Amino acid sequence: MGQQQLLLIVLGVIIVGIAVVVGINVFTTSSSQANTDAVIADLTNIASDAQKFYKMPTNMGGGGNAFTGYTIPARLASSANGTYTASVAAQAVTLTGKGNQIGTNGTDSVRVTMVVGPSNITSTTINSR
Numbered sequence: 001m002g003q004q005q006l007l008l009i010v011l012g013v014i015i016v017g018i019a020v021v022v023g024i025n026v027f028t029t030s031s032s033q034a035n036t037d038a039v040i041a042d043l044t045n046i047a048s049d050a051q052k053f054y055k056m057p058t059n060m061g062g063g064g065n066a067f068t069g070y071t072i073p074a075r076l077a078s079s080a081n082g083t084y085t086a087s088v089a090a091q092a093v094t095l096t097g098k099g100n101q102i103g104t105n106g107t108d109s110v111r112v113t114m115v116v117g118p119s120n121i122t123s124t125t126i127n128s129r
Contacts, residue, residue, distance in 0.1 A: 032110060035101035036126055038081035039112045043097045043124075046076050046084055047116040050093045054118050065118070067093045082110070092117055103127070 053070045056062020063069055070093060072086050082099040092115055099110030111127040 032101050032103055035081060035099040035110050036103075036112065039097040039099045039110055040114075040124065040126075042076070042079055042081055042084065043095050043112055043114045044121070046072055046086070046095055047093075047114060047121055049073065049076065050086070050095075050116050051118065066090045067116075092122070 049072075050067060050070050052062075054063045054065065054067055056064075058064035067088050068090050070086065070088050072084055072095075077084055080100070082097050084095060084097045087094040087096070095114045095116060097110075097112045097114075099112070101110050102108070103110045108127070113123075113125040113127070115122045115124075
């Protein structure tokens with residue numbers, strides 16, 4: 001009877017160990033995906049601000065139908081989700097967000113690139129997956 005109980009205890013420990021490892025993997029993947037989603041949401045807010053700048057006349061502090069001169073406002077340049085930079089051209093802004101979580105590839109931070117045009121977001125690229 002003692003060997004059977006010991007075998008059941010060992011089997012129970014193995015099953016619990018496997019469940020813990022699976023739980024950690026699911027949490028890590030979920031955390032990375034949540035950070036990616038949050039960075040995309042922040043970049044969408046910045047894209048909206050850039051489009052507002054584009055459409056605003058120059059005498060009101062805008063770009064007058066150009067992105068030239070646009071900078072990310074300090075309140076939007078970083079958040080609890082990550083940090084953001086912009087590469088500005090006359091008719092497009094390329095926004096890059098670097099998240100605070102490691103991506104699902106296990107080595108690089110979450111990175112999202114978004115290209116913003118005068119009236120739409122032309123592409124969104126997610127790296128570190």
